[in-house]
Amino acid sequence: METFSGNLVAAALVVDAKSTVLQLKQYKLCKYCLERHTDTGRVKPDRPCYICRGLMDSLDSIMDRIMAAVQDYEFDTFVVGATLPTQIYEREDAMRARLKIRGRESIKNHLTRELGTRLVWLTKRKADYMKPDITISLAVDKENNVDVAVKSRPVALAGRYVKKSRGLPQKQDKCPHCEGKGCDSCNNSGLSGYASVEGIIAKELMAVTKGQAPKFSWIGSEDQKSLVLGSGRPFSVRVFDPKKRELKKVRVKGNGVSATMSMHEDILEPQARFTVKTRIHTRCASPLTKQDLKKLNSLAGSDVSFENRSRIATKRIYSARARQLGSNEFTLTITADGGLMIKQFVGGEEYMKPNISEILGNKCECVTFDILDVELQ
């Protein structure tokens, strides 16, 4: 019984395939568009193709353009995507509806699959749909003009920077023309210039990766006048559309800034907990007493609270050591939770409790503060 009905189904399939082949002959189809609709190779291809109008026959020239577009990129994996004019889908759908053909591959899939297979063959690289190093996008218009564009997945690096001369800000303003996206007038950096820690590192990263618009994530910040010493301040950065992505270590040196970065899977969490060792140079209105230094040293172990975006934030001071410089000046070296605003902590103008001016009963101001070390928790 089972064999009998099985045979029937098989017979029906043969008849179906034959009649489809017969019906397909009503349409002029190229080799590829035929292959997509029949499993037998008994129909001769024809031109111009009813469905693709020659698009599939231009695979060789599209492939040449893809090879030219990817030649500057370092990549192990790729994906090919395409947008085709709706007219192609409409013709294919109309034919399929009339001949009752179902469950066949779409022309877009066929096109990108053919190109992908050739690219694997020509470059020995692999296709990867989840996380490709490069994405090749084809845009086909109504006249079958093909535009080929390549974009690479951003590379992420993490590292630390040290700043040994005063006067350089940490951040760079965005390019006013593109708001940071990257344009011709900023050489695709997205920045207004290179006179900052950000600018110096960004410039070098762009040169090394041939990429654009680096986006930084800093673990804390300092003043323009501050030094950053010790092992430096951690940061991570993503560079967009890099041509070179097989980087091991990147070193940057210039204008008193030095940074070392290595490849990282992802960017650092900007909310990461960290502690900072800071040396605060302070000047007071009235002369200091011995008792004052003792009061400052006793800050170790205390919590500083302040209002931050209408919420009360608390930062702990783990250690404190004061050293007198002159009658009205001292340095205070503290290790505290990251995010403690040093100038406000000294001046006490804004609500911050305790603060140095209040503890000493003396009007104090922060001359400079230097970052001696930053430790990620």
Ligand SMILES: [Zn+2]
């Ligand atoms: Zn065709």
Ligand SMILES: [Zn+2]
């Ligand atoms: Zn710009």
